[in-house]
Every structure is written in C-alpha cells, then in structure tokens.
Amino acid sequence: MIQIENVSKRLGDQLILDKICAHVPKGSIYGLLGTNGAGKSTLLNLMSGVYKPDEGKILYEGAPVWENPAVKCRVAYVSDEPFFFSGSSMDDMASYLVKAEPKFTMEKYKEVKEHFPLDSRKKLSTFSKGMKRQAAILLALAQSPDVLLMDESFDGLDPVIRQLVKRLLIEEQQARGMTTVLSSHNLREMENLCDIVTVIHGKNIMFERSIAELKDTVHKIQLAFSEPVEKEVFHEMHPLSVNVRGRVVELVVRGKIDEQLAKAESYKPLFAEKIEINLEDIFVYEMEATGYDFSKLLQ
Numbered sequence: 001m002i003q004i005e006n007v008s009k010r011l012g013d014q015l016i017l018d019k020i021c022a023h024v025p026k027g028s029i030y031g032l033l034g035t036n037g038a039g040k041s042t043l044l045n046l047m048s049g050v051y052k053p054d055e056g057k058i059l060y061e062g063a064p065v066w067e068n069p070a071v072k073c074r075v076a077y078v079s080d081e082p083f084f085f086s087g088s089s090m091d092d093m094a095s096y097l098v099k100a101e102p103k104f105t106m107e108k109y110k111e112v113k114e115h116f117p118l119d120s121r122k123k124l125s126t127f128s129k130g131m132k133r134q135a136a137i138l139l140a141l142a143q144s145p146d147v148l149l150m151d152e153s154f155d156g157l158d159p160v161i162r163q164l165v166k167r168l169l170i171e172e173q174q175a176r177g178m179t180t181v182l183s184s185h186n187l188r189e190m191e192n193l194c195d196i197v198t199v200i201h202g203k204n205i206m207f208e209r210s211i212a213e214l215k216d217t218v219h220k221i222q223l224a225f226s227e228p229v230e231k232e233v234f235h236e237m238h239p240l241s242v243n244v245r246g247r248v249v250e251l252v253v254r255g256k257i258d259e260q261l262a263k264a265e266s267y268k269p270l271f272a273e274k275i276e277i278n279l280e281d282i283f284v285y286e287m288e289a290t291g292y293d294f295s296k297l298l299q
Contacts, residue, residue, distance in 0.1 A: 001026035001179050002047065002147065007056035009042055016042045018203040019056065024181055024196075026061075027173060031194035032183040038200045040183035041080060044149050047181065048077040060147070073102045076145035078153045082136035090120040090135050094142065101143050109142035115164060130156035137165055141172065148172075150182040154189060166193050191279040199283070211279065218285065219257045220277040223249045223269040237263050240285040252277070252285045 002024035009017045016039045024030045032040045045051040047058055049065040049072050057064055060071045084093055090113075097104040113120055116134050118127075124135060133156050140148060148169070154162050170193075172178040184190055190197055191211065198208040218240070224247055231242040234251060237260065241252040249269075253260045257274055264272040 001028075001061060002181070003059040003062075004043075004047075005056050005059070007043075007046060007053045007058060009039075009046060009051060009054050011042065015203055017046075017200075020200075020203075020205045022198060022205055022208055024179060026179055027177040028195040029169060029173060029180045029182070029193055031190040031197040032181065032200060033185065033187060033190065033197055034183075034200040035185055039203065040200055041151050043200065044077065044079075044151050044181065044183060048072075048075055048149050050077070074146040075149065076140035076143045076147070077149040078133075078136045078140050078151065080151040080153075080155075082132055084124045084132070084135070087123060087125065089123055090118065090139065093124070093135075093139055094120075097139060097143070103145065104143045108144055109139070112138050112141045112168070115168065116161075128156075130158065130161070133157060134161060134165075141168060144176065145178065146176075147179045147181070150180065152183055152185075154182075154184065154186075162189075169193070187280040187283060188278070197279075207283070214279065214282050215277075217254055218277065218282045219253055219255075219260060220275050220281070221251045221253060221260060221264050221272060222275050223251070223264055223267065223272045225249070225267075225269050229267075233267070250275075252281075 004020060004022040006019045006021060007017060008015070008019050020043070032043065034040050042051065046053055047065065049068070052066050058066070060074070063071050065071045065075070085096065094104075094106065094109045098106055098109075116138050118131060118134055118138070124132060127135060133153060137150070137153060154165065157165065169180050173180065194211060196208065196210045199206045226247065228246050229244065229249060231244045231249070234242055234249070237251060237253055239251045239253050241250075243250040251264065261272055261274065
C-alpha cells in the first residue's frame with residue numbers, strides 16, 4: 001500500500017530522517033514508535049504530503065503523494081496539534097470539508113458524531129485539548145479515508161474515549177480495509193491494536209516487525225532447580241536474556257516454543273514453563289541483543 005523508499009529529510013540544518021525504508025501493507029494498523037523528537041511526526045508529515053522528501057520517495061500503490069491531489073484526497077491526517085478555523089464549530093468544519101474533501105460526506109459525519117460526547121455546535125476554541133483531539137479524529141473518519149495518519153492522537157484522551165477510538169479504527173479496517181498509521185511512544189498502547197510496529201531512533205528505522213511474528217518467535221521460560229545454578233550454563237540456548245534468582249531462572253529465547261522448552265528440560269529442572277511476555281519486554285530484549293539499550297528509547 002505505502003512504500004517508503006530511501007527517504008531523507010532535513011529541517012533547517014538538522015537531519016531528521018536518513019534514508020529510511022518501510023512498507024505499510026494495505027488494511028493494516030501500523031504503529032510508529034520512538035521517543036519525542038525521533039522523527040515520527042516528520043515521517044507522518046512526509047506521508048501526508050505536507051513535507052517533500054529531500055531524498056527518496058513515498059508511494060501510495062505506486063503513485064507519489066507529494067503534489068498529487070488524487071492521492072492526497074484518499075489520506076486523512078490527524079496531527080499532534082489539530083487545526084480548526086478561528087471561531088468555528090465542528091458543524092462549521094464539516095460544512096467546509098464536505099466541499100473541500102471529495103470523500104467527506106455529511107451522512108458519514110453524522111454517523112461518526114453519534115459515538116462522541118461532543119456538542120457539534122459549540123466553538124472548538126472552547127474545547128479542552130482532549131475534546132479538540134476527539135473532534136479532529138471524528139472529522140478525519142468522516143472523510144472515509146483509505147489511509148488515516150494519526151500523530152500521538154491518543155494523548156489527552158480519557159480511557160473510555162481511547163477504547164472508543166480503537167474500536168472505530170478496527171471497525172473501519174474490517175469494513176472498508178482502511179489503513180491506519182499512528183505514532184506513539186507507548187508500547188503498551190500499541191500492543192493490542194497494531195498489526196505491525198516499527199521503531200524510529202537515531203534518524204533510522206531500527207526495527208519493523210509484525211506483532212504476531214514477535215510473539216511467535218520470542219518467549220520467556222521460567223525454570224526451577226533443586227540447587228542454585230550459574231547463568232553461563234544456558235549459553236547453548238543462545239538466550240537474549242538470562243535472569244538467575246537463586247534456584248529460579250528466567251530465560252528469554254528466540255525460536256519455536258516447543259523446541260525451546262525441550263532444550264530447557266534437558267537441564268533437568270524441577271519444572272520448566274512458558275510465562276507471559278509483553279511487547280515492551282520483547283523490544284527491550286531484542287534491542288539489547290543488538291547492542292542498544294532499548295529501555296532508554298521509550299520513556
């Protein structure tokens with residue numbers, strides 16, 4: 001769906017992104033992860049056609065987004081700081097968008113509006129930050145976009161509205177095949193929503209994996225022994241991490257879980273079992289294995 005090919009971008013004298021490559025499949029929910037200032041917003045501005053790449057290109061099904069109205073009309077962008085016309089209400093913005101955006105319809109606007117506890121006649125300038133973000137998401141969904149770009153769009157939303165927005169994204173994905181790209185620095189937020197996640201750090205994409213692949217290939221195993229053991233004895237399992245607490249050992253390993261459990265049993269523990277591991281832990285272990293202290297990347 002979206003192909004990012006060797007894209008670089010400078011803002012002033014600062015290089016923000018350096019020859020990055022990524023692929024966003026059609027109909028996926030794709031998470032951009034990284035610290036503040038890592039380049040997530042810059043990449044989303046490039047994907048929306050607001051910025052022009054200094055090098056490389058961004059293609060939507062083979063067509064460039066930059067200065068291409070036919071592509072841009074298929075894309076809705078909820079920025080970190082939503083823009084509304086001065087003195088306008090949501091209804092005013094809808095009246096403008098139905099003329100300016102080919103895919104925006106009042107029918108869809110009214111349908112989506114029913115889900116949000118907002119007064120569409122009140123001036124948006126009187127809304128709180130979280131309410132303005134809700135309004136921006138509502139107006140974007142009313143465009144029935146093929147691609148929805150969201151920059152830290154869960155920030156400022158209460159837990160009930162967060163769950164509502166996630167549900168609406170999934171419904172649009174399932175009903176229309178909408179592709180969503182959203183940025184966050186919160187791994188736990190993304191774990192149960194995204195199909196694919198990627199990490200931006202140091203001007204590059206460090207990591208791009210599907211959630212299913214991560215959870216199928218990285219596991220945590222707990223073993224208990226009758227006597228204390230040294231972590232060096234487990235080197236043949238090539239663990240990403242070994243944590244020894246007296247007679248209890250936790251291993252983080254790659255590979256098929258059945259094979260890794262069989263190897264663990266070869267050490268004759270009192271028991272060996274798989275225990276739950278979350279996405280944040282997986283990223284920490286994977287990044288530490290490549291020499292990065294990933295725990296410092298997402299604060």
